[in-house]
Amino acid sequence: MTRQPDDWAMHDDGSAPTAEVDETVTTPFDAQGLRGKLTANAPLAPLVWFKTGGNADWLYEPADLEDLREFLGRLDGTMPVMALGLGSNLIVRDGGVPGVVIRLGKAFATVEARRDMVLECGGGASGILVSSRARDAGVAGVEFLRGIPGTVGGFVRMNGGAYGREVADVLVDCDVVLPEGEFVTLPAADLQYTYRHSALPDGAVVVSARFQGREGIPEEIGAEMGRIANAREQSQPLRTKTGGSTFKNPPGEKAWQLVDAAGCRGMTKGGAQVSEKHTNFLINTGNATSADIEGLGEDVRRKVYAETGITLEWEIQRVGRP
Incomplete structure (x- = not known):
């Protein structure tokens, strides 16, 4: 059974992450006096449901609201910023995420x-x-x-x-x-x-x-x-490494029905698969890359378009460098 990440921001005892800044890392911004946790080249795969993807250039877990404002104020718009929640409806591309990822904790x-x-x-x-x-x-x-x-x-x-x-x-x-x-x-x-x-x-x-x-x-x-x-x-493959609903429902249609009618149920690419249980879900069967997952989604979109003339729009967010 795959653990669903409802409490990944917490330690096992439920406490907030210890505030710390690695002073051995040179930052392109002033990190002195920050009370949150700043990590360079931070792995994001453990933080997203698909369990794939590259690293963030920087990951910041603010201690509180004032700490977050102080941190972003120091950046002064010079770096891209992306907020990360539970990482459910998200593909982090294998090249990682440029700039800073913000993760809110307890x-x-x-x-x-x-x-x-x-x-x-x-x-x-x-x-x-x-x-x-x-x-x-x-x-x-x-x-x-x-x-x-x-x-x-x-x-x-x-x-x-x-x-x-x-x-x-x-x-x-x-x-x-x-x-x-x-x-x-x-x-x-x-x-x-x-x-x-x-x-x-x-x-x-x-x-x-x-x-x-x-x-x-x-x-x-x-x-x-x-x-x-x-x-x-x-109805949903909750016990797998998945990302939630993959495509938006087109007006008057159900995305899963279009995917199913196009013959995509169970279709694979590398370690990625269209769920047999719910065809609007993609699954990491164990060794997928983010490129496998995104590529499979694009294959599905092409097949649905060829079958129906309808272009499915991604609901899952895809971020980062290819």
Whole structure:
């Protein structure tokens, strides 16, 4: 059984990673006095669900919000910045990721239910944590987050959705740190949400968000969460090295049906395979490279187009150098 990375940012005892900067490494920016953990040439494969891909030039795990702002302010927009959550809907290419990857840890994994049925959520909180805290507080309306493998930051950026609902339906606003370190609060309308897309600028890090729920009964909320969890278990290859839904559903169509009809079920490329269980999922069977996975996805897109005239769009994000 493949461990799903709900708590990779934590030590085994649940504590936050120890803040440290390797002073033997020369940095192209001022690293003195930072309280987070800075790692050069950091392996990213262990941090993503596919378990493939190259290294980040730099990986920074901030101690808290002020530390993140200080760090990004020192960069002053001189380097590319990418936020990394649980690494679920992501292909990190084999050449690695240029610039800095930001990974939010325990300090950003908080969830608080307010009396007005609004959930105050840190950008590093998982969908399971948000929906569970909402259930315990009797806040309904965010059960669907139980079915999305990721963190609040990723949900907000990509308008994450499942089982008929999406973040655009519940987001009030979000707090974002821009690549130069500026802190801004953006109302949901400013994100210009469309299907699995937002207008958030590249390099912006979502540090918190507020979701509007409604009054509910914990037992009923829990039952709906259980239904969602069971539906995922029955229909998706959760026990494999996968990346979630690969392609967006075209208008009026289901991506998995198009992939299946094109004869792609079980198709392989190197160590990558189209799932036999759910054809909109790609799998690392054990020795795949990111090039295998992305290449297989492109092969599927070509076959679907040849069969139907429909061009599938990637839902999984592909980042880094080929």
